Amino acid sequence: xxxxxxxxxxxxxxxxxxxxxxxxxxxxxxxxxxxxxxxxxxxxxxxxxxxxxxxxxxxxxxxxxxxxxxxxxxxxxxxxxxxxxxxxxxxxxxxxxxxxxxxxxxxxxxxxxxxxxxxxxxxxxxxxxxxxxxxxxxxxxxxxxxxxxxxxxxxxxxxxxxxxxxxxxxxxxxxxxxxxxxxxxxxxxxxxxxxxxxxxxxxxxxxxxxxxxxxxxxxxxxxxxxxxxxxxxxxxxxx
Amino acid sequence: xxxxxxxxxxxxxxxxxxxxxxxxxxxxxxxxxxxxxxxxxxxxxxxxxxxxxxxxxxxxxxxxxxxxxxxxxxxxxxxxxxxxxxxxxxxxxxxxxxxxxxxxxxxxxxxxxxxxxxxxxxxxxxxxxxxxxxxxxxxxxxxxxxxxxxxxxxxxxxxxxxxxxxxxxxxxxxxxxxxxx
Numbered sequence: 001x002x003x004x005x006x007x008x009x010x011x012x013x014x015x016x017x018x019x020x021x022x023x024x025x026x027x028x029x030x031x032x033x034x035x036x037x038x039x040x041x042x043x044x045x046x047x048x049x050x051x052x053x054x055x056x057x058x059x060x061x062x063x064x065x066x067x068x069x070x071x072x073x074x075x076x077x078x079x080x081x082x083x084x085x086x087x088x089x090x091x092x093x094x095x096x097x098x099x100x101x102x103x104x105x106x107x108x109x110x111x112x113x114x115x116x117x118x119x120x121x122x123x124x125x126x127x128x129x130x131x132x133x134x135x136x137x138x139x140x141x142x143x144x145x146x147x148x149x150x151x152x153x154x155x156x157x158x159x160x161x162x163x164x165x166x167x168x169x170x171x172x173x174x175x176x177x178x179x180x181x182x183x184x185x186x187x188x189x190x191x192x193x194x195x196x197x198x199x200x201x202x203x204x205x206x207x208x209x210x211x212x213x214x215x216x217x218x219x220x221x222x223x224x225x226x227x228x229x230x231x232x233x234x235x236x237x238x239x
Numbered sequence: 240x241x242x243x244x245x246x247x248x249x250x251x252x253x254x255x256x257x258x259x260x261x262x263x264x265x266x267x268x269x270x271x272x273x274x275x276x277x278x279x280x281x282x283x284x285x286x287x288x289x290x291x292x293x294x295x296x297x298x299x300x301x302x303x304x305x306x307x308x309x310x311x312x313x314x315x316x317x318x319x320x321x322x323x324x325x326x327x328x329x330x331x332x333x334x335x336x337x338x339x340x341x342x343x344x345x346x347x348x349x350x351x352x353x354x355x356x357x358x359x360x361x362x363x364x365x366x367x368x369x370x371x372x373x374x375x376x377x378x379x380x381x382x383x384x385x386x387x388x389x390x391x392x393x394x395x396x397x398x399x400x401x402x403x404x405x406x407x408x409x410x411x412x413x414x415x416x417x418x419x420x
Binding site for chain 2: 059062072105151
């Protein structure tokens with residue numbers, strides 16, 4: 001029997017309030033009922049359930065994000081520990097100090113790019129059982145490797161120019177070493193990201209889970225940490 | 240195999256923006272190298288602090304964008320908009336809590352790995368978080384509103400913009416905190 005509009009609206013409001021109070025599960029039965037009965041999209045309902053009780057929203061955001069932000073921060077701090085061990089070499093070489101924030105970002109960015117594009121490939125079944133024969137995957141690897149090394153080279157050159165402008169230029173040998181460290185770091189990092197993403201992505205996908213949810217946090221955390229460790233090791237090797 | 244396709248161009252363009260931001264932040268850091276010698280453990284703090292600020296501002300922008308697309312909020316700030324206020328409060332709490340965690344970790348690593356007892360390092364990320372939060376949160380919210388009002392999808396634009404802006408502001412805040420300590 002079709003409900004009168006006011007009655008239907010009241011019932012919907014009652015359902016929505018009830019919906020915001022229940023524990024968050026992706027497909028709660030009430031969500032389906034509301035979707036069928038009132039033709040509200042499931043995504044909107046999921047958002048309402050998560051966010052409309054505004055007095056609790058800050059608590060929900062904190063509860064949902066704090067552990068991940070803390071974990072990511074602490075992993076990066078562990079990478080920073082590697083740098084701290086070589087501070088006596090690192091601090092006097094200004095171009096390397098200038099490179100630090102740019103490289104810190106680059107690692108995470110490539111982690112996100114590789115993970116999200118690989119996830120799409122897995123969903124679209126572009127990655128075969130013998131993944132090394134997949135044309136799309138090869139293309140992604142070549143593209144990311146090229147971009148990382150090109151940008152690393154450009155960043156290193158700019159990082160060498162900046163101290164030169166303020167009269168603190170480094171000699172030619174040091175400049176060469178800085179460029180080599182930047183390019184090698186980018187290459188090693190991207191290789192590591194690709195290996196981890198492919199192995200973890202295929203494994204997660206075979207377990208019938210969405211690689212997007214797992215790959216990005218895993219690769220960005222490892223990339224952030226590994227970047228600092230690789231950089232510290234290269235600094236020790238070259239200086 | 241066509242390497243130089245649309246994806247290649249998009250990836251390299253976003254990287255250029257990120258690199259510029261990173262280099263400016265690096266120049267700020269380079270200006271304070273002498274102070275870096277004075278405070279042990281600063282290099283432990285820097286990557287963690289930048290990561291934390293990027294995560295908080297990035298998720299704040301993503302949540303505001305979702306609310307704008309779902310028409311839960313209008314692209315205009317009002318003190319009565321509880322949803323935006325809740326996001327600001329959450330972002331502040333997250334920044335302070337994560338900074339405290341980072342400070343304690345830097346102190347512990349300094350003490351156990353390098354044998355240096357320097358408890359003041361706990362205060363550096365907390366002061367820097369207060370300073371950067373005061374600038375970055377309003378900047379993130381108003382930039383998201385502005386981009387949305389201009390008819391663009393903030394999700395596509397805010398990523399590189401936030402990374403660039405956050406790096407510069409956070410690094411400056413960290414250096415100011417270091418000088419204060």
